[in-house]
Amino acid sequence: MLRDDLKAAQIAAMKGGDKPRTAAIRQIMAKIKDQDIAMRTADGSGDDDAMVVDVLRKMAKQRRESIAMYRHGGRDELADAEENELTVIEEFLPAQMDEAATRAAIEAIKAETGAEGMKDMGKVMGLLKQRHGSQLDMGKASALVKAVLG
Missing domain, CATH: 1.10.10.410 (Arc Repressor Mutant, subunit A)
Structure with a gap:
């Protein structure tokens, strides 16, 4: 399951001292937790991996939009940070059809x-x-x- 892969990646990043990767994975896990809470108030059913993929897609889309805005505004350092987060997020997304x-x-x-x-x-x-x-x-x-x- 994707959730288990994310937890394992978080532990590996923490042990390896990779602070940017650890922070990005923590953001992913927080968004997934938010979605879990939201789903509890809804019907509560559904495929867990599909929900995680949906959260990852939304996060990736947000990062792409932020990168474009930061580049347009001349804030390359912020765009670079967003690109690093996007790279981590995309590692966990399934391969896309061409x-x-x-x-x-x-x-x-x-x-x-x-x-x-x-x-x-x-x-x-x-x-x-x-x-x-x-x-x-x-x-x-x-x-x-x-x-x-x-």
């Missing part, structure tokens, strides 16, 4: 469901997320689905 593989999956779902136009986008996106959700950036996938169905 554009060709994503298009192939979309085409397969389109053929399977008989989707013909934009009215079928929700059906295609739902199946795509169900089958490949942990391997896709759904924002990019949405644009590809629009291109294929449009």
Whole structure:
């Protein structure tokens, strides 16, 4: 499980004296803990690894946005710190499908469901997320689905 991998990485970073890596992993663990608490008040069910991947994706997206803003503002030292955190976060994310593989999956779902136009986008996106959700950036996938169905 990803949670166990994160705990092991945190212990290794602490033993190795890698303070930036330790801090980044602690941030990840804190966000996961926040999500655990939020889920307790909700239905409380679901796949633990999927939840952890979702938290990691959100954190990675936030870091990318921060890096862009810091670079634009001329704050390279802050951007470098965010890039270091992003590197640690991305270590724990599953490998992403490339554009060709994503298009192939979309085409397969389109053929399977008989989707013909934009009215079928929700059906295609739902199946795509169900089958490949942990391997896709759904924002990019949405644009590809629009291109294929449009």
